[in-house]
Amino acid sequence: MKPSPTKKRCHAKKIFEALESALATATKKKYEQEIDVRVEIDRKSGDFDTFRRWLIVEEVTMPTKEITLEAARFEDESLNVGDYVEDQIESVTFDRITTQTAKQVIVQKVREAERAMVVDQFRDQEGEIVTGVVKKVNRDNISLEIKSEGMAGNAEAVILREDMLPRENFRPGDRIRGVLYAVRPEARGAQLFVTRSKPEMLIELFRIEVPEIGEEVIEIKAAARDPGSRAKIAVKTNDKRIDPVGACVGMRGARVQAVSTELGGERIDIVLWDDNPAQFVINAMAPADVASIVVDEDKHTMDIAVEAGNLAQAIGRNGQNVRLASQLSGWELNVMTVDDLQAKHQAEAHAAIEIFTKYLDIDEEFADRSGRRRFLHARGTGLCANERTAGN
Template identity: 40%
Template sequence: MNAEFIEALNQLEKEKGISKDILLEAIEAALISAYRRNFHSAQNVRVDIDRESGKVRVFARKTVVDEVADPRLEISLEAAREISPSYQLGDIVEIEVTPADFGRIAAQTAKQVVTQRIREAERSIIYQEYVDREEDIVTGVVQRMDNRFFYIDLGRVEALLPLSETMPGERFKQGDRVKTYITRVEKSTKGPQIFVSRTHPGLIKRLFELEVPEIYDGIVEIRSVAREAGQRSKIAVSSRDEQVDPVGACVGHRGMRVQTVVNELRGEKIDVIPWSDDPEEFVANALRPAKVTRVEVDEEQKVARVVVPDHQLSLAIGKEGQNARLAAKLTGWKIDIRSESEAENPAPEDAEAEDSATDHPPAADDPEEAVPESEESSD
């Protein structure tokens, strides 16, 4: 190694942000192993690289003793004082033992160490970049797939899209561009692993942030999201400015903004509803497009009993209970839906089981599963 090598390390430090001193320390440690391996030496040695010239020297380190038991590790006091009269018992004497052809070994070892450290540094930079982007949206190109993942090229790294995190019936081919939501970033021996999703509720939030400037600017806020990926979603929005209609801002002129999100999600229907601090009003809003006659809430049981016109009952419940189920997830309330005629003339068994959920739809999920996803919700 020579001064040009030191200059190359200086350049690496500027370009890659890898400390030259850390690199040199790593090379010195690797050279100790290389010396012992190549010269079959069990000596206690130290390798020194001159920080200016790049010259490499190897020193055997021996302890000063009265009687030498192992000459590889010890030196007598008499021999030590021939080197320097100041040595005392217990001191460490360093004697240069640099082999004649050690420069070639040093160069090879240094190249390996530097290459490895550059690889580790680049992996660390990529990991840090993407771990800071968890719960964010990224756009990539589909490279390939196997029986577990789609592999999405994000530029400097591949993301893993599990087949279970794609929407029903959704398939990609090589070269397709796709937007995904980063769910987690993990370190591995082969570098950072980035897991993404197409079904996560957070994807809707991020897509709306891209399309609605009022959300990006903080004027409109997405308060809650409920999603059945590939089928239907509901988002609840509010505004910090009384002059800005949060629903209108998200829907856009002639529905263009919400339609852009729908197109990205391959036709998934999205209901945008106004958030309310009043649970009765919020539950009524969440059941849209059905019209609600009245809502009674049981704060203790976290149950909302909803009455709708007879002709709105099937709409409020939705196909296979979907509308009621999404409303429950969105609001965090169990929802018991009844028609006006049922409410006026309850069946005897219904009167006895007044606290139970409605038999019509799976009116709501368990409240633990129905907590509003305010942190992951998206518009």
């Protein structure tokens, strides 16, 4: 019996193991009782021997497959619990049913071996950009063929609809790039998942276009995207002589433009990282100018004040600018005008004063001073953007 040809070449060891498993399964079907069988194929001649075996246990629960240690040691005193006792039995002859059973097991084992090879090969590439050729376009996903060095054919990957950019259309034969973000060993279904919409795609493209990132002179700290529309990426330098923002922009904007083109014209804001969360948020709100900012560390929120004329720009279309700044920083951001922020703080301070006078029965003037101090302490550290900029 010869194994059916497959599109992908498995290791000879895997093929022999599949054959042995298939022959063992076919042999078991010849017996009415449930037995354990092992088949051993001679790798050179192709001949095979069949063995019935019993597992050595302390207490037998399945007499057709188990044997006690005491009984096993009658034949071999070196045996221990967990070892096997084997007797050679007659090997199966290949009638129609035996051949069909063996073929089914072989196909299954070869498929399992192929999937295991895919996982082994691509696991180290997880998080990296891969290039594939579109094989099939479905309503919910795209199938890609990715070159596989260790196999005769190509590996198949999937880009789900949510991992594509809006308005992206591909046809069979198109070459596309994406980040391999998941390698799954499940027995069924897709194994390799590629994305073009996640922040990792933006990060990896900059890693390709900006050599200083690969050299670890510049570090990408965070990224946020509204795929196909706009993105923000935060960078810092480990060498004070190098401007990280300028390096990522490139000569005449060449580097950032290359990334933007790959992402369908996505506008990209390159933001300077700062260890001070408030200053980082001010940077992330660009191109809007922040007048002042108040941090509430307990609630992990920041109130951002801008001049009335800058409010629309600070919020962005459909809240895009502040939403991306929030994702980039990890803080909840509330944008308002300078007057609205002042009014909000006055209202909160007044509420604190009322609590002092109502529940603590203290003098109103003292409550006013104590309440305002308590309010300011609870609000955390406020940073005036204009003062911070002037002080640099």
